[in-house]
Amino acid sequence: MLTTRDRRPSRARLAALTALLLLAVPLLSGCLRVQVSMGVSADDRVSGQIVAAAVPTAETDQGPQLTPPDSLARKVRVQEYKQDGYVGTQAFFSDLTFGEVQQLGSMSGQVGNSVQLNFQRAGDIVTLDGKADLKAVPDSSDVQVSIAFPARVATTNGTRDGDSIVTWKLAPGEVNTLRAEVRYQDPSTRGFAGWAGIVGGVTLGVALIVGLMAYRNRDRSPRYVRSDGANERKV
Incomplete structure (x- = not known):
């Protein structure tokens, strides 16, 4: 499930673009796989995919199901996901504004574990502050977040995959933080x-x-x- 929250600074001329992404999936007895991959363009547009899957506990178990909101029906495509013994759904989205990313919060109404991402712009500086509470996630779960930025990442606590791509492999059983800062011109x-x-x-x-x-x-x-x-x- 994805939930969002918009935080905008009160000071004038501080342009805040906030996108809170909350991905929740049901906790099954089997292993859990949550993968969030997205790219932020120089125009502050977001494209990417979300995988929510788990090892099935029964033959009829279809795994986590992601359903896009009606407002994003033309920009989000969901398909069945079956790979490496995991079943669930995979959602693809493209050319979303930060406001539209917030609408991804209605992708699922199930209660589960969360990956929360907050993008904020102040002038030419874009910062990412994220949090993932995985205390209730099974130890063998695979939870990853990968973000490609339109410019070189100045600072981050993730693993760099080149100058502009950062990946976080989140640890089950812990509260993980995600941080990154990048500079590129305000659109x-x-x-x-x-x-x-x-x-x-x-x-x-x-x-x-x-x-x-x-x-x-x-x-x-x-x-x-x-x-x-x-x-x-x-x-």
């Missing part, structure tokens, strides 16, 4: 800079046109120079 600022460039180009173009017109309409009547050095117009 809203980038758009303003582009518009400012267009306005500047138009202003420069107008100035050139005015200057050209003044040059073409200048006085072209012939002149001659008197012996005393003064300019006189030829009559």
